Amino acid sequence: MNNYQKISCEDHSIYELVIMRGYSMQVEIDGKVIRIKPTDISTKNGAEFLTFIDEDSKIQEIRADLISMQK
Numbered sequence: 001m002n003n004y005q006k007i008s009c010e011d012h013s014i015y016e017l018v019i020m021r022g023y024s025m026q027v028e029i030d031g032k033v034i035r036i037k038p039t040d041i042s043t044k045n046g047a048e049f050l051t052f053i054d055e056d057s058k059i060q061e062i063r064a065d066l067i068s069m070q071k
Contacts, residue, residue, distance in 0.1 A: 004046070004047045004063065004065060005065040006048070006065070007048055007064045007065055011064070011069060012041065012048070012064075014069065015038055015041045015050060015064070016041065018038050019038050019039060019040065019041065022037075023037070024036060024037040025037075025038065025069065025070075026070040027067050027068060027069055027070060028067070028068040028070060029062065029066065029067055029068075030066075033070060034054065034055055035055055036052040036053065036054055036055070037052060037053040038050055038051070038052045039051050039052060039053060039059070041064065047063055047064075047065070048063070048064040048065070049061050049062065049063055049064060050062055050063075050064045050067060
């Protein structure tokens with residue numbers, strides 16, 4: 001996977017907790033801050049991917065290292 005950077009264990013744990021509790025969270029993707037509702041985190045081809053519902057209620061999937069959590 002090109003330029004993939006493994007996410008920290010802490011970030012992975014936060015995603016899992018947010019998913020289990022059904023929470024939404026604020027993140028930055030491509031320089032834009034948005035609110036998402038994560039629904040799954042999975043590994044494919046050696047990279048972690050986050051599936052989420054965006055602000056327009058659309059289901060999306062993105063490589064987890066391309067997201068910056070707004071803590």
